[in-house]
Amino acid sequence: MRTRRxxxxxxxxxxxLSTAQAVADxxxxxxxxxxxxWPALWTGWHVVAGLAAAGIGAVLLGRQxxxxxxxxxxxxxxxxxxxxxxxxxxxxxxxxxxPTGARLDVYRASHYRHHxxxxxxxxxxxxxxxxxxxxxxxxxxxxxxxxxxxxxxPAYRRRWKVTSTGTGNLPFRPLVWALVLAVVPAGLVWGSWxxxxxxxxxxxxxxxxxxPVVRFLGESSEHVYTGSKTVFESTVSNLGLLQRFLIxxxxxxxxxxxxxxxxxPHHRIRKLHRSxxxxxxxxxxxxLRHRTRFLSQPVRGLRQAGRAGPQD
Numbered sequence: 001m002r003t004r005r006x007x008x009x010x011x012x013x014x015x016x017l018s019t020a021q022a023v024a025d026x027x028x029x030x031x032x033x034x035x036x037x038w039p040a041l042w043t044g045w046h047v048v049a050g051l052a053a054a055g056i057g058a059v060l061l062g063r064q065x066x067x068x069x070x071x072x073x074x075x076x077x078x079x080x081x082x083x084x085x086x087x088x089x090x091x092x093x094x095x096x097x098x099p100t101g102a103r104l105d106v107y108r109a110s111h112y113r114h115h116x117x118x119x120x121x122x123x124x125x126x127x128x129x130x131x132x133x134x135x136x137x138x139x140x141x142x143x144x145x146x147x148x149x150x151x152x153x154p155a156y157r158r159r160w161k162v163t164s165t166g167t168g169n170l171p172f173r174p175l176v177w178a179l180v181l182a183v184v185p186a187g188l189v190w191g192s193w194x195x196x197x198x199x200x201x202x203x204x205x206x207x208x209x210x211x212p213v214v215r216f217l218g219e220s221s222e223h224v225y226t227g228s229k230t231v232f233e234s235t236v237s238n239l240g241l242l243q244r245f246l247i248x249x250x251x252x253x254x255x256x257x258x259x260x261x262x263x264x265p266h267h268r269i270r271k272l273h274r275s276x277x278x279x280x281x282x283x284x285x286x287x288l289r290h291r292t293r294f295l296s297q298p299v300r301g302l303r304q305a306g307r308a309g310p311q312d
């Protein structure tokens with residue numbers, strides 16, 4: 001009975017918190033782009049340091065854009081607010097859809113099929129796993145995994161575009177968003193159009209290269225369909241600290257709990273996961289399919305029943 005009350009309470013949304021989170025994600029992106037444009041003014045050996053900083057900035061941009069995509073995913077389940085679904089969609093479209101290029105209506109239609117028709121021919125994620133052989137990715141070492149991933153990524157990216165932005169749509173809104181909020185301001189802040197060009201280049205790498213990589217790494221790590229009979233068996237939670245920060249932000253790593261209760265918002269999903277581990281050590285905790293290292297294969301059962309596992 002207590003577990004039921006915990007699960008019911010976990011479905012409570014907080015519009016202000018989800019809105020603030022998306023605004024914060026956008027703010028970090030703008031900050032990275034503006035600060036990342038500063039090295040364009042450097043000379044001599046400082047150029048090497050500037051290029052290194054730009055590389056780190058591009059990776060962080062990929063993470064931040066993925067975080068906004070996760071917020072769009074939250075909105076597709078009306079997890080920003082269920083009290084006013086129109087407001088849920090308007091805010092999510094403006095704060096998460098515009099910067100990333102995702103269309104909430106297109107994405108929701110595809111993602112709902114994933115949840116409601118899970119494991120059937122109508123499940124778009126299952127189609128992706130079969131078509132691109134995502135379960136066969138070689139995780140033996142970083143080089144083999146990178147080789148397998150990059151060989152699949154172009155086709156997977158085209159498939160994502162169809163299911164999230166619609167066919168024939170160019171990233172016009174993300175480009176305008178970046179120009180208005182980051183590229184032009186970078187030129188004004190540093191007093192140089194070279195800085196504006198550097199910010200544009202950094203955006204192009206972060207949005208056009210780093211984001212698809214982070215997205216692929218995340219979405220290819222969430223399920224093992226082969227040999228599984230239930231949603232619980234076939235869903236993988238990615239619980240490592242680096243995974244949750246870089247690849248699966250905003251609670252996306254707790255993917256099993258999400259599939260069992262997709263109406264639980266991002267700011268409550270971790271607490272629900274921990275509660276389930278503590279209250280059901282012989283069921284949820286003992287049978288949970290998860291990984292704590294990026295290259296590892298998923299295993300069943302947390303090492304320390306009654307706790308949220310070694311990741312905490």
